[in-house]
Amino acid sequence: MYSVQEEKELQKLTDELLKFIEGKDRSYWKRLNKKEAEELAEKLRRVIRYHDYKYYVQANPVISDYQYDKLFHALEDLENAHPEIVTPDSPTQRISPAFTGEFEKVKHYAEMTSLENTYSPNDLKDWDRRVRELLGKETVEYIVEPKFDGASVELVYEKDLLVRGATRGDGVYGEDITMNVKTIKSIPLRAPFSKYGINLISIRGEVIMPKSVFKRLNEEREKQGLPLFANPRNAAAGTLRLKNPAEVAKRGLDCYVYQILYSEPKKLCSDIKTQKEALELLSNCGFKTPHIQKVCKNIDEVIETVLKAQEERESWDFEADGMVIKVNDICAWEKLGETMHHPRWAVAYKFPAKQAVTKLVDVVWQVGRTGALTPVAILEPVEVGGVIVSRATLFNPDFIRMKDIRIGDYVIVERAGETIPYIVGPVVERRTGEEKEIEVPKNCPVCGAPIVKELDEAVPRCPNINCPAQLKEHLIYWGKVLDIKGLGEATVNQLMRKGLVKSIADLYYLKKEDLLRLPGWGLRKTQNLLEQIEKSKGAPFWKKLTALGIRHVGEKTAQLLAKRFRNLEELKGVSFTELASIPGIGPVTATSIKNFFKAEQNLEMIKKLEKAGFKFERTEEEEREQELPKPLAGQNVVFTGELGNFTRREAQHIVELLGGNPTNSVTRRTSFVVVGKNPGSKYQRAQKLGIKMIHEEEFINMLKEFSKVNPEVRKILEEKGLL
Numbered sequence: 001m002y003s004v005q006e007e008k009e010l011q012k013l014t015d016e017l018l019k020f021i022e023g024k025d026r027s028y029w030k031r032l033n034k035k036e037a038e039e040l041a042e043k044l045r046r047v048i049r050y051h052d053y054k055y056y057v058q059a060n061p062v063i064s065d066y067q068y069d070k071l072f073h074a075l076e077d078l079e080n081a082h083p084e085i086v087t088p089d090s091p092t093q094r095i096s097p098a099f100t101g102e103f104e105k106v107k108h109y110a111e112m113t114s115l116e117n118t119y120s121p122n123d124l125k126d127w128d129r130r131v132r133e134l135l136g137k138e139t140v141e142y143i144v145e146p147k148f149d150g151a152s153v154e155l156v157y158e159k160d161l162l163v164r165g166a167t168r169g170d171g172v173y174g175e176d177i178t179m180n181v182k183t184i185k186s187i188p189l190r191a192p193f194s195k196y197g198i199n200l201i202s203i204r205g206e207v208i209m210p211k212s213v214f215k216r217l218n219e220e221r222e223k224q225g226l227p228l229f230a231n232p233r234n235a236a237a238g239t240l241r242l243k244n245p246a247e248v249a250k251r252g253l254d255c256y257v258y259q260i261l262y263s264e265p266k267k268l269c270s271d272i273k274t275q276k277e278a279l280e281l282l283s284n285c286g287f288k289t290p291h292i293q294k295v296c297k298n299i300d301e302v303i304e305t306v307l308k309a310q311e312e313r314e315s316w317d318f319e320a321d322g323m324v325i326k327v328n329d330i331c332a333w334e335k336l337g338e339t340m341h342h343p344r345w346a347v348a349y350k351f352p353a354k355q356a357v358t359k360l361v362d363v364v365w366q367v368g369r370t371g372a373l374t375p376v377a378i379l380e381p382v383e384v385g386g387v388i389v390s391r392a393t394l395f396n397p398d399f400i401r402m403k404d405i406r407i408g409d410y411v412i413v414e415r416a417g418e419t420i421p422y423i424v425g426p427v428v429e430r431r432t433g434e435e436k437e438i439e440v441p442k443n444c445p446v447c448g449a450p451i452v453k454e455l456d457e458a459v460p461r462c463p464n465i466n467c468p469a470q471l472k473e474h475l476i477y478w479g480k481v482l483d484i485k486g487l488g489e490a491t492v493n494q495l496m497r498k499g500l501v502k503s504i505a506d507l508y509y510l511k512k513e514d515l516l517r518l519p520g521w522g523l524r525k526t527q528n529l530l531e532q533i534e535k536s537k538g539a540p541f542w543k544k545l546t547a548l549g550i551r552h553v554g555e556k557t558a559q560l561l562a563k564r565f566r567n568l569e570e571l572k573g574v575s576f577t578e579l580a581s582i583p584g585i586g587p588v589t590a591t592s593i594k595n596f597f598k599a600e601q602n603l604e605m606i607k608k609l610e611k612a613g614f615k616f617e618r619t620e621e622e623e624r625e626q627e628l629p630k631p632l633a634g635q636n637v638v639f640t641g642e643l644g645n646f647t648r649r650e651a652q653h654i655v656e657l658l659g660g661n662p663t664n665s666v667t668r669r670t671s672f673v674v675v676g677k678n679p680g681s682k683y684q685r686a687q688k689l690g691i692k693m694i695h696e697e698e699f700i701n702m703l704k705e706f707s708k709v710n711p712e713v714r715k716i717l718e719e720k721g722l723l
């Protein structure tokens with residue numbers, strides 16, 4: 001959507017505007033003439049739209065919320081001072097659209113607006129005064145709830161059944177994410193609304209990722225060398241947009257609901273009179289509602305409540321970025337109405353950001369267990385929300401480039417709950433000219449191997465399989481893939497600690513005497529391990545390739561490669577272009593393979609392995625199989641539904657044996673679809689695309705025919721009693 005050049009320019013404009021609007025108020029905006037006001041407004045709109053895109057669509061904001069709100073308020077004030085310059089597409093006139101384009105658009109039952117933000121008790125008093133004036137009342141009763149920091153959703157129930165879940169989108173239209181929403185355990189699939197005389201109801205809530213879950217997810221991602229989520233909100237929003245509901249289900253999302261948007265035949269105001277009553281109804285129907293929902297008789301009590309919550313929020317298991325104050329009387333909502341952007345009957349009180357400014361002294365690069373290099377900022381120690389912070393993550397080099405962070409800069413550090421402290425950005429105004437650019441090291445800080453970059457990732461990596469930072473992981477993986485019993489984590493730890501294994505190849509030079517000297521190692525155990533290691537020399541070529549742990553070369557890819565190349569020499573010798581053009585490989589995997597063989601350390605290890613008799617070449621059995629006819633060669637086969645005679649994995653394996661390519665999704669390139677019992681959405685998709693479909697029986701008949709030429713397949717069919 002935005003080119004790198006445009007992004008740079010917009011970042012620069014953002015900084016200029018933030019500086020420019022600082023300390024300016026309504027009286028200043030009033031003094032501008034129409035042309036000046038228009039020009040300034042257009043600039044503000046451009047940067048706000050850009051930050052909306054980063055925040056809502058990419059879930060990757062590049063300025064703090066506080067800075068964003070400053071820009072937004074400036075635009076609001078400017079437009080208020082010059083009503084004639086307002087355009088219908090101004091961000092103040094509508095909720096920023098957040099459509100990925102990957103889901104179907106649906107219209108909400110009622111508009112899902114945003115909230116007005118306030119930052120101090122005084123702001124709240126002003127807001128209360130306006131509410132009382134508009135309602136013509138001495139005092140107004142409010143209700144205070146946490147402001148959950150997640151992704152807003154609309155849930156629709158018809159005759160007690162959950163029929164739809166949608167994102168907020170642009171407030172009027174959202175995206176249909178029903179499949180994903182259904183995987184969230186705290187959202188009931190059936191809720192007894194009919195007991196309360198409701199046939200149809202649309203409710204609003206927030207899907208969040210609990211802090212504890214978020215922490216685990218990021219730890220997991222770090223292990224896998226995947227980019228980390230900056231905070232639970234991004235993680236929740238990102239998860240809801242996954243295309244695979246099974247993956248969503250694994251992520252441990254939670255949901256709190258806090259508003260009835262629409263219901264029938266029971267109506268808001270006439271039947272459901274207060275927000276408190278609405279929350280109780282939702283709770284009685286089995287939903288999670290805010291754990292704080294305090295009714296306050298006036299604004300002073302509200303202020304007391306929000307300040308108390310501000311103290312306690314660290315102990316909540318979800319992230320909240322403030323509290324929401326609503327007029328309790330629902331009939332008053334209509335009287336107060338709303339702007340294009342937010343209701344007048346509710347307001348958010350934002351907790352002060354846990355931010356601080358300090359000096360970036362240095363950047364060190366950490367090598368993760370998968371070889372990923374992560375830049376870590378070394379800071380002059382500073383207190384952020386009650387904790388002393390001296391290190392913060394800079395995520396990856398792209399992040400550093402995007403924000404133009406330099407060594408010696410004063411930087412804004414933010415910490416949100418369980419989140420690792422991170423750098424929001426530099427304080428450009430405080431630059432002296434002495435700052436230095438941050439460079440990605442050319443060599444691994446742990447082992448010295450030249451650093452490589454994969455095509456699809458922002459992370460630089462150390463490609464050396466024997467890099468001390470990675471060796472342990474690789475040894476365990478090696479043992480697992482080659483089925484070396486006894487080479488588990490405990491043994492690997494022992495071998496590494498005693499210095500017996502400094503490289504994978506060392507496994508094949510282990511001596512009986514050395515092992516016997518290890519605590520707890522008798523003759524049996526020692527012999528077993530040595531035998532297992534010896535046996536691994538006879539593993540198929542494709543398994544040996546898998547064991548190398550080259551990024552993007554899992555079992556399937558390794559099998560492809562082993563079919564194409566007889567040995568490692570052939571694979572090493574092939575050009576990038578040729579490698580990348582093999583179906584199922586592509587440029588990303590090809591780059592990764594080439595990178596692997598670029599590291600001297602890896603080549604040396606392979607030599608050492610071969611010297612010990614561990615040969616990277618096809619076994620006789622693999623050669624024989626290679627010569628069998630491949631009747632499904634070049635065909636992409638998809639399975640849907642349950643098969644009676646095979647597991648999904650078995651069926652896919654048979655297709656592979658016959659030279660075919662089992663894939664998981666139906667596209668125009670699919671050759672045919674095998675349909676089992678209760679087929680899923682792939683069935684409809686195949687129908688729509690006019691792809692050939694066969695039933696399991698036909699599939700088996702086909703296999704019977706092929707088994708005449710392929711003994712492997714014959715063996716499987718015989719074992720299953722199908723021949």
Ligand SMILES: NC(=O)c1ccc[n+]([C@@H]2O[C@H](COP(=O)([O-])OP(=O)(O)OC[C@H]3O[C@@H](n4cnc5c(N)ncnc54)[C@H](O)[C@@H]3O)[C@@H](O)[C@H]2O)c1
Nearest residue numbers: 051055061063064065068114115145146147148152258324
């Ligand atoms: N940093 C950036 O680049 C950037 C960009 C765009 C937006 N933002 C931030 O997002 C804000 C706008 O986002 P927004 O429109 O989602 O508004 P918001 O997050 O400030 O507040 C409104 C949201 O609060 C949620 N909410 C949580 N608990 C609630 C409760 N109990 N009752 C009612 N609503 C509740 C709702 O989903 C609602 O959409 C901005 O003010 C800014 O802080 C930041």
Ligand SMILES: [Zn+2]
Nearest residue numbers: 444447462467
């Ligand atoms: Zn290294």
